[in-house]
Amino acid sequence: MSDHPSPRAAELGVPAGYYDYPVVKRPVWTWEVPAYFWLGGLAGGAFLVSSAAELFGTDEDRLVARDGFVVAAAAALPCAPLLIKDLGNPQRFHHMLRIFKPLSPMNLGAWTLAAFTPVTLARAAAEAGRAGLLPGPLAAVARLLPRPLMNAAGSVLGAVLAGYSGVLLGATNIPLWAKSKLLGGVFMASAASSGVAAVMMAAARRRAPEKTLHKLSRLGTLATLGELAVLGAFLKQSGRAADPLVKNAFSVPFWAGAVGLGSLVPLVLEQVAGRRTGKFTRSLLTVSAVCSIAGSFCLRWTIFEAGKESAGDQAASFGLSRRTQA
Amino acid sequence: MIDAYRRFMNIEAPPAPQRPKGFFTDTSLCIGCKACEVACKQWNQLPADGNELSGNSYDNTGALGATTWRHVQFVEQAKANNSRVGQRWLMMSDVCKHCANAACLEACPTGALVRTEFGSVYVQQDICNGCGYCVPACPFGVIDRAPKDGHFEAGRAHKCTLCYDRQKDGLEPACAKACPTDSIQFGDIEELQAKARRRLADLRARGETSARLYGMPESTEAAEVGHLNAFFLLLDRPEVYNLPEVPRLPRKTMAQRYAISAVVGLAFAALSAVAFGRRSG
Numbered sequence: 001m002s003d004h005p006s007p008r009a010a011e012l013g014v015p016a017g018y019y020d021y022p023v024v025k026r027p028v029w030t031w032e033v034p035a036y037f038w039l040g041g042l043a044g045g046a047f048l049v050s051s052a053a054e055l056f057g058t059d060e061d062r063l064v065a066r067d068g069f070v071v072a073a074a075a076a077l078p079c080a081p082l083l084i085k086d087l088g089n090p091q092r093f094h095h096m097l098r099i100f101k102p103l104s105p106m107n108l109g110a111w112t113l114a115a116f117t118p119v120t121l122a123r124a125a126a127e128a129g130r131a132g133l134l135p136g137p138l139a140a141v142a143r144l145l146p147r148p149l150m151n152a153a154g155s156v157l158g159a160v161l162a163g164y165s166g167v168l169l170g171a172t173n174i175p176l177w178a179k180s181k182l183l184g185g186v187f188m189a190s191a192a193s194s195g196v197a198a199v200m201m202a203a204a205r206r207r208a209p210e211k212t213l214h215k216l217s218r219l220g221t222l223a224t225l226g227e228l229a230v231l232g233a234f235l236k237q238s239g240r241a242a243d244p245l246v247k248n249a250f251s252v253p254f255w256a257g258a259v260g261l262g263s264l265v266p267l268v269l270e271q272v273a274g275r276r277t278g279k280f281t282r283s284l285l286t287v288s289a290v291c292s293i294a295g296s297f298c299l300r301w302t303i304f305e306a307g308k309e310s311a312g313d314q315a316a317s318f319g320l321s322r323r324t325q326a
Numbered sequence: 327m328i329d330a331y332r333r334f335m336n337i338e339a340p341p342a343p344q345r346p347k348g349f350f351t352d353t354s355l356c357i358g359c360k361a362c363e364v365a366c367k368q369w370n371q372l373p374a375d376g377n378e379l380s381g382n383s384y385d386n387t388g389a390l391g392a393t394t395w396r397h398v399q400f401v402e403q404a405k406a407n408n409s410r411v412g413q414r415w416l417m418m419s420d421v422c423k424h425c426a427n428a429a430c431l432e433a434c435p436t437g438a439l440v441r442t443e444f445g446s447v448y449v450q451q452d453i454c455n456g457c458g459y460c461v462p463a464c465p466f467g468v469i470d471r472a473p474k475d476g477h478f479e480a481g482r483a484h485k486c487t488l489c490y491d492r493q494k495d496g497l498e499p500a501c502a503k504a505c506p507t508d509s510i511q512f513g514d515i516e517e518l519q520a521k522a523r524r525r526l527a528d529l530r531a532r533g534e535t536s537a538r539l540y541g542m543p544e545s546t547e548a549a550e551v552g553h554l555n556a557f558f559l560l561l562d563r564p565e566v567y568n569l570p571e572v573p574r575l576p577r578k579t580m581a582q583r584y585a586i587s588a589v590v591g592l593a594f595a596a597l598s599a600v601a602f603g604r605r606s607g
């Protein structure tokens with residue numbers, strides 16, 4: 001290390017810190033956490049896109065929004081089980097809701113998920129009712145559900161769910177997660193691009209009108225470009241704290257999976273698809289959507305795991321807590 | 327109302343706050359005997375952590391954790407050629423700092439982590455659901471979750487309780503009681519702070535110019551986490567003991583982080599609205 005924190009240690013040529021021991025504890029969380037952040041983000045993003053399509057779009061767009069709400073509900077459903085499975089004492093999961101403490105992002109997130117999940121389920125049920133998939137009395141109930149209200153509530157809750165996960169990781173003392181303040185923005189952008197992709201995937205499969213597909217594809221391109229921009233800024237600000245992500249242990253899944261598969265491939269495919277129509281274009285957009293969704297998981301997973309690695313980086317911890325930030 | 331509710335639900339009234347108590351750990355007196363580690367394990371009935379030799383001086387404990395609430399560090403400062411000149415062996419008994427602004431307590435979503443009437447930070451074992459958020463929140467790497475498949479209080483977070491049970495009975499914590507050199511002193515925080523200032527002046531006067539206090543209300547490390555209810559007299563810079571120069575309190579940057587995330591979210595919402603606007607496409 002160049003700047004030596006102890007003149008005495010420098011004079012003796014011994015290390016600055018205490019052996020190579022970590023300063024902070026390695027997070028105990030496992031794969032369920034990034035999986036939940038990924039699905040929660042996707043659900044939030046898909047819900048928001050669908051609401052926008054319903055509010056601002058043409059009649060054709062509205063048809064696609066219906067599928068979008070179902071996709072959002074399907075993605076939201078496994079979130080709570082994943083979150084619960086990761087707890088040290090899963091049978092006490094409800095202790096998260098014994099208090100309301102928004103100061104703790106974990107508590108805020110638990111409440112958001114607890115509110116978002118039923119809204120998405122109800123919203124999907126309303127669509128199922130409209131499509132005649134529900135038996136008589138249930139369909140009558142589903143018809144009574146206030147759609148615009150659900151759209152508004154679900155969009156706000158979904159956006160919170162998409163972004164809070166990055167804030168949650170950022171509000172710790174783990175160098176990679178905490179150094180830059182942009183992680184919440186990165187996760188939000190990734191949720192946006194994967195949410196659009198999920199709706200596009202459903203739309204392409206369901207033979208949605210070409211015009212709507214093109215709108216989704218263009219929105220996906222913009223969201224992906226935005227995601228790359230925020231991610232770039234995040235990496236730049238993180239500096240050497242990001243080494244486990246960009247250089248060491250998780251560089252391959254990060255560059256190939258999160259950036260290549262998740263962003264670059266969809267950008268190219270969406271360009272190739274352009275304004276073309278036909279079966280081949282639909283397949284292209286489907287592949288693009290699948291890549292974007294898979295890349296979004298890679299992004300959460302690599303940042304999560306690389307963060308755990310960076311907890312062991314003594315020098316990065318010191319860098320984070322110096323009076324004059326290196 | 328509240329009182330009636332409490333009676334009805336059979337809830338005890340919270341204990342009245344006392345004058346805050348804490349530890350002053352004077353590392354200049356530590357002889358590395360680890361009596362504190364042993365006394366802590368015994369009193370709190372914490373299981374052993376195995377018999378591995380680290381090869382790093384006499385430190386075979388390694389770190390604080392779910393079952394290790396005192397950890398004696400051995401810093402060897404010696405030239406590579408083993409010359410005795412300038413050689414120093416620093417020892418320090420590390421412990422949970424019971425921060426005035428505790429990151430672990432603020433992060434805890436269940437309210438399991440509380441501030442006790444003695445000013446210490448305490449995990450209520452019947453509330454903690456093992457979410458693990460306190461673990462990366464602590465700037466000192468103190469608190470940890472016991473393994474889910476372990477035998478000791480599986481899947482819940484643990485750390486020093488400042489011997490809450492002993493304090494309830496007017497006893498000092500086990501480590502302070504056991505320390506043969508009074509390197510660990512327990513008492514009224516304000517009195518300890520005064521004592522520490524006197525001790526520092528004394529050491530400086532005797533030529534120990536690199537001595538410093540860590541965790542006093544006026545010192546730089548208190549900028550975010552506040553003063554430490556377990557504070558230290560050190561003989562070198564904090565980082566030599568793996569202590570951060572300015573421990574961070576995650577709450578301080580949280581609003582900015584939410585704001586950035588919200589800006590990105592709003593930008594996306596606006597893009598979506600434009601993308602589906604009837605005139606486009």
Ligand code: SF4
Pocket residue numbers: 422423424425428429430431447463464465466467468469485
């Ligand atoms: S040292 Fe860590 S575990 Fe102890 S009170 Fe402070 S933040 Fe909590």
Ligand code: SF4
Pocket residue numbers: 430433434435436437438439449453454455456457458459460461471482483
């Ligand atoms: S692991 Fe327990 S004490 Fe730690 S934050 Fe979660 S609920 Fe609170």
